[in-house]
Amino acid sequence: MAVIQRRGRRIMMTDEERDTYLAEQRTCRVATVGPDGRPHVGALWFCWDGTSLWLYSITRSLRWSHLGHDPHIAVVVDDGVEYGELRGIELSGEVAFVGEAPRTGEPCPELAVPEELFAAKYFGMEVMPHDGRHAWLRLTPKAVTSWDFGKLSDPPTV
Known part of the structure; x- marks a missing residue:
């Protein structure tokens, strides 16, 4: 996994901070692109195993259909209300379909x-x-960008 931090290295999360953050957060936003070029973004539950982001998706969803045509994906997990609380991670790459679809619990x-x-x-x-409606997608990210504005010493006042 390549860490892509174009700017803001001082607000970048460490590997340990990233792992803790992804374990704590419950919802991500998943972006896909359909064969007609139209983007789609939807919320989804996930888990992080330290290497890959695992997405449990309905197999009859637009997301699943898009990924069948193009496995490229971008996922954002973020939170915070006030400027100094903003934190998040963007992960991108190609997904792999893992296990039977839909998942019924066959040994895997x-x-x-x-x-x-x-x-x-x-x-x-x-x-x-x-x-019998969901199945697994595994994203082992090719690129990761993170931010934690709490690391800024003097956040701007509004």
Whole structure:
């Protein structure tokens, strides 16, 4: 994973800060592009395993259809209200479809960790429930940009 920080190196998150932030946050925004060139952005739940972002998507969604034509994706996870609270991460690259689609729980060793993380994070469970409508997308980012405006010593006043 390449860290792409065009500007603002002093507000960039460390690897440890990034991992903690992605473990704590619950919703990301996922951007895809359809075969007609139209972009689509939608909110989605996710988990981070330290290397890849795992997205649990409805297989009959516009997002899924777009990714079937073009696996390139950009994902933003951000939060904050006041200027000095703004934090976030943008991850981009190509997704891989992992496991059966839709997911019914067939054995898939590659999904053991993300399903354990996701089940604990969103359902408070040890075992992932499967609804026969969702499936997994794995983004091992080619580029990562992060920001934490709390690292600025003198945020601007409004």
